[in-house]
Structure formats: C-alpha cells, structure tokens
Amino acid sequence: MSQASGHTGDRRISLWNDPRVRSVAAQVFLALVLIAFYFAIFQNLTENLKLRNITSGWDFLNKTAGFDINTSLTGYNSNSSYYEALKAGFLNTLLVAVLGIIFATVIGFIVGVMRLSKNWVVAKVATAYIEILRNIPLLLQIFVWYGAVLKPLPGPRDALSIGGVAFLSNRGLVLARPIWGDGAWMGLVGLALALVLAVVIGRWAKRHQMATGIHFPARWVGAGLIIALPLAFFALAGWPVTFDYPELGGFNFKGGATIVPEFMALLLALSIYTATYIAEAVRAGIQAISHGQTEAALALGLRQGLVTRLVVMPQAMRVIIPPLASQYLNLTKNSSLAVAIGYPDLVYTGGTVLNQTGQAVEIVFIWMAVYLSLSLITSAFMNWFNAKMRLVER
Amino acid sequence: MKKYAWIIGAAVSLAAAGAASAGTLDDVKAKGFIQCGVSQGLIGFSNPDAQNNWTGLDVDYCRAVAAAVFGDASKVKYTSLSAKDRFPALQSGEIDILSRNTTWTMGRDTAQGLKFAGVMYYDGQGFMVKKALGVDSALKLNGAAVCTQTGTTTELNLADYFKANKMEYKLVAFEKNEEVLAAYQDGRCDAYTTDQSGIYAERLKLATPDDHLVLPELISKEPLGPLVRQGDDAWFNVAKWTYYALLNAEELGVTAANVDEMMKSENPEIKRLLGVKNADGTAQGFGTGIGLSEEWAYNIVKQVGNYGEIFERNLGQSTNMKIARGKNALWKDGGLQYGMPIR
Numbered sequence: 001m002s003q004a005s006g007h008t009g010d011r012r013i014s015l016w017n018d019p020r021v022r023s024v025a026a027q028v029f030l031a032l033v034l035i036a037f038y039f040a041i042f043q044n045l046t047e048n049l050k051l052r053n054i055t056s057g058w059d060f061l062n063k064t065a066g067f068d069i070n071t072s073l074t075g076y077n078s079n080s081s082y083y084e085a086l087k088a089g090f091l092n093t094l095l096v097a098v099l100g101i102i103f104a105t106v107i108g109f110i111v112g113v114m115r116l117s118k119n120w121v122v123a124k125v126a127t128a129y130i131e132i133l134r135n136i137p138l139l140l141q142i143f144v145w146y147g148a149v150l151k152p153l154p155g156p157r158d159a160l161s162i163g164g165v166a167f168l169s170n171r172g173l174v175l176a177r178p179i180w181g182d183g184a185w186m187g188l189v190g191l192a193l194a195l196v197l198a199v200v201i202g203r204w205a206k207r208h209q210m211a212t213g214i215h216f217p218a219r220w221v222g223a224g225l226i227i228a229l230p231l232a233f234f235a236l237a238g239w240p241v242t243f244d245y246p247e248l249g250g251f252n253f254k255g256g257a258t259i260v261p262e263f264m265a266l267l268l269a270l271s272i273y274t275a276t277y278i279a280e281a282v283r284a285g286i287q288a289i290s291h292g293q294t295e296a297a298l299a300l301g302l303r304q305g306l307v308t309r310l311v312v313m314p315q316a317m318r319v320i321i322p323p324l325a326s327q328y329l330n331l332t333k334n335s336s337l338a339v340a341i342g343y344p345d346l347v348y349t350g351g352t353v354l355n356q357t358g359q360a361v362e363i364v365f366i367w368m369a370v371y372l373s374l375s376l377i378t379s380a381f382m383n384w385f386n387a388k389m390r391l392v393e394r
Numbered sequence: 395m396k397k398y399a400w401i402i403g404a405a406v407s408l409a410a411a412g413a414a415s416a417g418t419l420d421d422v423k424a425k426g427f428i429q430c431g432v433s434q435g436l437i438g439f440s441n442p443d444a445q446n447n448w449t450g451l452d453v454d455y456c457r458a459v460a461a462a463v464f465g466d467a468s469k470v471k472y473t474s475l476s477a478k479d480r481f482p483a484l485q486s487g488e489i490d491i492l493s494r495n496t497t498w499t500m501g502r503d504t505a506q507g508l509k510f511a512g513v514m515y516y517d518g519q520g521f522m523v524k525k526a527l528g529v530d531s532a533l534k535l536n537g538a539a540v541c542t543q544t545g546t547t548t549e550l551n552l553a554d555y556f557k558a559n560k561m562e563y564k565l566v567a568f569e570k571n572e573e574v575l576a577a578y579q580d581g582r583c584d585a586y587t588t589d590q591s592g593i594y595a596e597r598l599k600l601a602t603p604d605d606h607l608v609l610p611e612l613i614s615k616e617p618l619g620p621l622v623r624q625g626d627d628a629w630f631n632v633a634k635w636t637y638y639a640l641l642n643a644e645e646l647g648v649t650a651a652n653v654d655e656m657m658k659s660e661n662p663e664i665k666r667l668l669g670v671k672n673a674d675g676t677a678q679g680f681g682t683g684i685g686l687s688e689e690w691a692y693n694i695v696k697q698v699g700n701y702g703e704i705f706e707r708n709l710g711q712s713t714n715m716k717i718a719r720g721k722n723a724l725w726k727d728g729g730l731q732y733g734m735p736i737r
Contacts, residue, residue: 358506
C-alpha cells in the first residue's frame with residue numbers, strides 16, 4: 001500500500017500507461033459489453049414477442065391451472081394456480097433428488113469398498129455392477145426400471161398385501177397413513193429430550209474415557225434412548241394416533257398414501273446409476289491413501305474394521321468429496337429425465353404450464369433459475385463440507 | 395461512459411433489425427418449400443408409411459398448401475413435434491404451418507400469438523377401456539386411473555369432466571404417445587383418453603384391438619385444424635383459403651380425376667374456383683388476389699384431391715380406421731364442413 005502511494009509521488013505516469021487505470025478500464029469495458037449484449041437480447045426478445053402477439057409477463061402464475069398431477073406433496077389439485085403447479089413439481093424434483101443422493105451415496109460407498117475386497121467374488125460382482133451400469137445411458141435405464149417395476153406387478157384387484165397395512169400393485173405402493181390425534185406432540189417432546197440426552201451422554205463418555213481410559217458404550221445408550229423415550233412419551237399420551245388404511249374400492253385403492261411407480265422407477269434408476277460413479281470415487285479415495293498408513297495402524301493392534309473407519313476413511317474422504325459433489329449435481333440435473341416416464345417433476349409440470357399458457361420464455365427462465373440455484377446450493381454445501389473435512393495441520 | 399454509448403446504440407439497432415421480418419409467404423416462395431409441423435405418428439392424420447413417406451389428413455393439408463403455392467404438392471418438408479413442442483416451434487419460425495391434430499381454443503387463438511385457419515376434423519374427447527373391466531360408460535369411471543398425453547387440452551377436459559360429475563380419478567400423463575399406450579397396456583391405468591379419432595387410431599396399435607372398448611361419451615369439443623402465426627395476414631389467407639378450396643371442390647363435385655374436364659365447365663362457381671379465364675380472356679383474379687397463381691385451386695385438387703377424397707383416403711371406410719363422415723360431412727349433408735364462397 002505504502003509503495004503504491006509512494007511511486008505516484010516520484011514521477012507522473014500518463015493515465016494511458018498506468019497499469020491500474022488500464023486494468024479498471026478494461027474491466028469496465030468488458031462489463032459494459034456484457035450489459036449491452038444482454039440488453040440487446042432482452043430488447044430483441046420483448047420486441048419479437050410483441051410483434052408476434054405473444055403474451056409475456058408473470059401474471060399467468062396466479063391463474064387456475066386446471067390440470068391434475070398424479071403425486072404431489074402439497075395437496076395440489078386442478079383448482080390450484082400455475083404457481084402451485086410449479087411448486088408441486090419443484091418439491092417432487094427436490095424429493096427425488098434428495099432421496100436419490102442419499103441412496104446413491106450409501107450404495108456407492110458399499111460397492112466402492114466391495115470392489116477393493118480381497119474376496120475375489122465380492123470384488124468381481126462390484127466391478128461388473130460398476131462397469132455395466134455406468135456404461136448404459138441413464139434414460140434407457142429409467143425405461144427399463146419403469147418396465148421392471150410396472151410389468152410384473154399385479155393389478156390393484158390382486159395387489160400383494162404386506163401385512164394388511166401396505167399393498168403393492170401396478171398402481172404403486174399404497175400405505176396406511178397415520179393420522180395424528182391430540183397429544184401427538186408428546187412424542188416429539190420425547191424425541192427432542194432423547195436427542196439432548198444422547199449428546200450430553202456422548203460428551204460425558206468421551207471425557208470419562210480421556211480421564212480414566214474406561215470405555216462407555218455411549219452410542220448404544222444414545223440409540224436406545226432415541227427409540228425408547230418418544231415411544232414412552234407417546235404411550236403416556238395414550239397413543240394418540242389412528243391409521244387410514246387403504247381399501248380396495250372400484251378401480252383402485254381408496255385412502256392411505258400412495259407411492260407411485262414412476263417415482264420408484266426414477267429413484268431406483270438415479271440411485272443405481274449415480275452409485276457407480278460414487279463407487280469409483282470411493283475406490284480412488286481409498287487407493288490414494290498410502291498402504292503404510294494401514295500397516296502402521298495394524299502394527300498398533302487396531303482391528304481391520306477400525307483401521308478402515310478410523311485411519312483410512314477420514315483421509316480418503318478428502319479425496320472423495322470433490323468428485324462426490326459433482327455426482328450430486330449430476331443426479332439433481334438428471335432427475336429432469338423424469339418427464340420420460342411421467343413423474344411430475346419441475347420439467348414435467350413446467351412443460352404442461354408452458355403448453356397451456358404459451359409463455360415459453362418465462363417457463364424456461366424458471367427452469368434455468370431453479371436448476372442453477374439447486375446446483376449452486378449443493379455446491380456451496382459440499383464446499384463447506386470439504387473445508388470441514390480438510391486435513392487440519394497441527 | 396459516452397465512449398461506449400455507441401455499443402449500446404449498435405446493439406439496439408441490431409435488435410430492431412432482427413425483429414422485423416418479411417412475410418412468411420415471401421419467405422416460403424424464396425426457399426422453395428413449406429416446413430410443416432406434424433405429429434410423432436398418428437394413424438390417419440400424420441404417420442409415416444412403409445416407404446417412410448408422411449401420409450394422413452393433416453399431411454395432405456400441407457401438401458395442398460404446397461400445391462397452391464408452388465403448383466407442386468411434394469414441396470413440403472415435415473417436422474415431427476410432440477404436443478409440448480409444437481407451439482414454440484411455430485412461434486419461433488422453425489415451421490411455417492402447424493398441421494398436427496391441434497384443438498382450436500380461444501387461448502391459443504389470442505394470447506399465444508397463433509391463428510387457426512380452419513377445422514380439418516371435428517372431434518371430441520373420448521375414452522377407451524379394457525372390455526374385461528366391464529365398464530360401458532364414462533360415468534362409471536369413478537376412482538379410475540386415466541392415461542393421457544401431457545401438454546394437451548385433453549388433460550384439462552379430463553379434470554373438468556370428472557369435477558363436473560363429482561368423480562375422482564388419478565392422472566397418469568406422458569410426453570410421448572407410445573408411452574401412454576404402453577402404460578395403458580401394462581395396466582398402469584384403467585382408461586385411455588384422447589380425441590376419439592386418435593383413440594381409434596391408437597387402438598389399431600394394440601395387440602388385440604377387440605379386447606378394448608371405446609366408450610360412447612364425448613366429453614369435449616375438439617375442433618382440430620391447421621394454424622399459423624398471428625400478424626401475417628397474407629400467409630394466414632393462403633392457409634385459410636386452401637382449406638376452403640378443398641371444401642368448395644367437394645361441394646362442386648370437382649375431384650382429382652375430373653378436374654381437367656371441369657376446366658371446361660360452364661358453372662360459374664367452378665370457373666371461379668379453378669381460375670378459368672373469362673370468355674374475353676381476362677383472368678378471374680382470385681389467385682393473384684391471394685398472392686398465388688390463377689391455377690392455385692386447380693393444382694390443389696389435381697394433386698391432392700378435394701376434402702372428401704382426402705378424408706376417404708386417410709380415415710374412411712377403405713382404411714382400417716373406418717370413421718364415418720359424421721360431423722365432418724359437408725353442411726348440405728348435415729355436417730359442419732362449410733366452405734366460404736369463392737367470388
């Protein structure tokens with residue numbers, strides 16, 4: 001700083017040759033060109049829309065949609081607005097993306113570790129799974145899963161009953177839906193209390209072990225608490241819950257909650273396909289850890305499971321997380337293939353809205369904005385997670 | 395700041411230049427063919443045959459427009475479009491005319507910047523069910539899962555119909571027709587719904603068409619016709635009067651086979667339709683008035699036939715569809731097809 005102010009005092013440089021002025025000017029110039037470019041596009045667009053008598057603007061969002069969606073989390077119906085339709089689609093996208101990410105991660109980690117197994121059969125099964133499924137286009141897999149889910153299942157009249165509370169047919173999985181009565185909040189209180197207690201016990205156990213060297217099974221106790229306490233509180237409140245059992249009436253099941261086959265097929269395809277890539281990232285991460293680490297840990301007398309969990313994995317995570325993040329982004333974006341099998345995600349509902357209102361520009365803008373923000377949020381979260389898992393040098 | 399103002403200025407003028415475009419009729423004449431938007435395969439309306447040539451009622455309409463403009467019905471290129479993509483394709487200028495079993499509605503005719511030129515086929519939405527279900531009326535479909543194509547008026551009619559009759563249903567909608575039919579066959583839904591003409595066409599694709607029943611109810615009005623962009627009157631006129639010429643030719647008994655003979659007819663209406671010159675050698679002037687040649691209607695009938703011939707060839711008793719003229723008969727035969735007079 002002092003240097004910069006110093007040398008202007010020494011000799012005057014013409015503005016043209018001042019690197020700082022030049023750099024600022026270049027940036028301003030670039031920014032203006034960009035603004036002019038987007039302005040021109042926008043101008044061209046509005047001009048042409050007007051010329052062709054195509055309505056534009058956002059008023060359509062409040063109009064009645066008039067069409068139905070086969071599964072939504074929001075209680076959407078045909079009397080709802082276009083905005084509600086898009087929201088229902090967005091939540092469906094979010095649901096399949098989040099569950100897909102969870103399943104893909106679990107499967108991916110298991111298969112990735114399996115591929116490195118010393119057991120020949122286990123390793124080859126994992127290799128075959130990865131090499132076959134990641135080399136078949138996802139859209140094809142979605143169709144196959146849809147056929148595989150749909151074709152062998154019986155019609156609703158001969159649905160497979162699972163203990164009388166769930167029925168599986170080609171209309172989906174119909175489950176008994178719980179209806180919470182008065183005092184159901186007691187269960188939540190129990191859960192909150194159990195969580196707090198589990199954390200407290202965990203901390204105490206760690207201090208206790210540090211101080212005395214005696215191990216206390218805090219995890220088991222915590223898990224037991226989390227299961228038992230809410231149940232106990234619920235029992236105290238007198239089981240304030242009734243179930244809405246699905247019943248076969250006419251064509252389909254009435255009542256209950258339905259998981260549609262389109263959702264199952266899409267979730268299966270997305271998780272299984274993305275898991276192959278995650279498995280490879282996991283394998284790369286593990287192989288990046290020098291074998292000396294494992295040997296050293298074994299020499300200290302740690303068991304194989306502990307070596308993987310305490311020594312290898314924490315270090316491998318640093319290599320695994322960055323590619324994991326891009327797989328999560330891929331999965332989210334790939335979920336838009338839902339439209340092929342009629343799962344009402346954002347692209348599907350947006351497409352219907354587009355067709356009815358004719359407002360292509362607005363809808364495409366919404367699509368871009370939503371997928372972009374979803375991706376940026378996922379990215380930001382993974383960056384944060386990456387920073388947290390980074391090697392902390394002492 | 396002033397230094398860069400010219401960039402913005404240039405960009406704006408560029409945008410303005412881009413917005414102004416010549417009329418579609420001139421563009422079409424200049425490029426030498428018509429880009430016609432059709433379906434992804436609907437028997438009787440627009441469907442590729444064994445030699446991969448497009449055939450059908452909607453296709454013949456596009457051929458008629460080409461005959462009127464170029465005197466050659468083969469100067470058409472086809473773009474196969476899903477229900478969802480059809481309007482953006484027309485609005486953006488990717489196609490010149492959309493002839494894809496599309497329902498004429500107010501929203502499309504006004505706010506969406508489109509103009510319907512006529513009704514090639516008066517249709518209504520119907521249902522098909524498996525005979526094994528034992529359903530004989532759409533009013534017995536309470537609680538059914540219904541398969542249809544997304545991005546169509548069908549979805550809306552369905553919601554309206556079930557609401558009006560206080561019934562419930564589950565919608566299962568796909569983007570492509572093949573998937574709708576496959577899902578119906580696999581039992582994903584109890585009923586299949588679309589325009590009734592489409593149901594007859596799709597039923598032919600099923601393994602055993604006789605196991606499926608088309609229910610008698612029509613739950614909506616579906617006037618299907620060709621459409622063009624708004625604000626291009628010259629091209630709109632060509633689209634509209636090609637349709638009327640087809641109807642007038644049928645009404646006057648002018649067919650592809652007898653059109654040359656009809657050129658010698660003394661009937662003034664036929665003379666006006668076919669652009670036969672007056673006794674003093676002056677032209678009738680209807681062809682030039684619309685921006686085409688005097689033989690425009692002659693070429694249509696000679697190369698494509700009249701409306702009745704087109705209907706019979708694609709949908710009539712000689713085809714698998716076996717659809718009766720019904721509402722699509724000429725007005726004088728009790729139908730709705732009414733060609734505005736050429737004079």
